[in-house]
Amino acid sequence: MTTLIAFSGSLRADSFNTRILKALPALAPEGTNIALFDIAELPMYNQDLDADTVPPIVEALRAAIAEADGVIIAGPEYSGSYSGATKNLIDWASRPFMKGPIIGKRSMVIGATPGPGGGARVVEATSALLTALGGTVVGRANAAAIHEKISADAHVITDEEFAQQLRDGLAAF
Numbered sequence: 001m002t003t004l005i006a007f008s009g010s011l012r013a014d015s016f017n018t019r020i021l022k023a024l025p026a027l028a029p030e031g032t033n034i035a036l037f038d039i040a041e042l043p044m045y046n047q048d049l050d051a052d053t054v055p056p057i058v059e060a061l062r063a064a065i066a067e068a069d070g071v072i073i074a075g076p077e078y079s080g081s082y083s084g085a086t087k088n089l090i091d092w093a094s095r096p097f098m099k100g101p102i103i104g105k106r107s108m109v110i111g112a113t114p115g116p117g118g119g120a121r122v123v124e125a126t127s128a129l130l131t132a133l134g135g136t137v138v139g140r141a142n143a144a145a146i147h148e149k150i151s152a153d154a155h156v157i158t159d160e161e162f163a164q165q166l167r168d169g170l171a172a173f
């Protein structure tokens with residue numbers, strides 16, 4: 001059994017990136033379990049909060065990453081890079097110093113936009129962050145015009161090329 005923990009870097013209720021994460025179980029190899037972790041209530045990283053006792057959601061975040069075989073981050077592209085929410089979760093998961101659960105972790109990075117850029121820059125920037133933390137990015141997927149590639153009423157990827165990128169990434173864990 002491969003256990004993956006998935007995060008959306010968009011807090012928007014109808015986020016395309018969150019919807020992509022919900023579509024992943026149908027594309028994953030048998031024996032892969034994907035759990036979506038909601039980071040909407042994660043406080044902004046503050047080293048004063050990062051003490052012997054941390055907020056319960058931070059404890060849960062760190063435990064979920066530590067127990068998982070890999071991490072999936074699907075992020076919106078904001079101003080040519082990752083969102084503050086994506087960076088914030090990575091900052092919390094990168095600590096304690098040298099022992100943060102995301103350090104050295106295998107990951108898959110996804111980016112999708114309704115526009116023509118297709119999230120290529122957010123995938124690159126997020127991958128660079130995870131690599132800087134000693135991780136290996138085993139899969140990458142991005143899509144332009146995402147509103148035309150995911151069904152409106154269900155979490156199904158309707159574009160075969162994008163679906164295959166996602167399948168390949170999940171199979172690489």
Ligand SMILES: Cc1cc2nc3c(=O)[nH]c(=O)nc-3n(C[C@H](O)[C@H](O)[C@H](O)COP(=O)(O)O)c2cc1C
Binds near residue numbers: 015080081
């Ligand atoms: C603050 C902000 C910055 C954005 N910057 C970019 C950008 O640099 N490139 C891009 O392709 N789309 C950009 N967009 C559009 C997002 O890709 C679009 O809103 C997308 O739907 C966000 O992802 P989500 O659906 O998962 O929330 C930006 C949107 C916002 C709100």
